[in-house]
C-alpha cells in the first residue's frame with residue numbers, strides 16, 4: 001500500500017467518525033429537549049458533550065489528512081489558486097471551511113448551525129465519494 005492510500009484510509013475513517021459524532025449529538029440533544037425528567041436531561045446532555053468533543057477534535061485532523069492525501073496524490077487541492085480548474089476537492093474545502101462550531105441547547109441559532117453543519121458534511125462526503133466534476 002502506498003502512502004497516499006494509507007493517508008486516504010485514515011482520512012476516510014475519521015471522516016465517517018465526524019458523521020457519527022454529528023448524528024450522535026443530534027439524537028441526544030433532541031432527546032434531551034423532549035425529556036421532562038431532569039435526571040434524564042442531565043445524563044443526555046453529558047452524553048451529547050461526548051459527541052460534541054468528537055465533532056470539535058476530529059475535523060482538523062480530517063482536514064490535515066485530506067490535504068496530506070491530496071499532496072501525496074499530486075492533486076492541486078487549492079484549485080484555481082494553483083492554476084487548476086474548480087473541482088470537487090476545491091469545492092469540498094470551501095464548504096468544509098464554512099462550518100463554524102456553535103455550541104448550545106434549545107436555541108434556534110444553534111439548531112440552524114447544527115443543521116447546516118450536518119448538511120455540509122454530508123455534501124462533502126458525497127463529493128468525496130462521487131467526485132462529480
Ligand code: HEM
Nearest residue numbers: 008012015016063066067069070092093096124125128129
Ligand atoms: C476539506 C476537507 C477534506 C479534504 C481536503 C479531503 C481530501 C480528500 C482526498 C484528496 C481524497 C482522495 C480521493 C481519491 O483518492 O480519489 C479523499 C477521499 C475521501 N474522503 Fe475526503 N477530504 C476532506 C473532507 C472529508 C470529509 C469531511 C469526509 C467525510 C465526511 C471525507 C471522506 C472521504 C472519503 C470517504 C474518501 C474516500 C473516497 C474514495 O476513495 O472514493 N473527506 N478526501
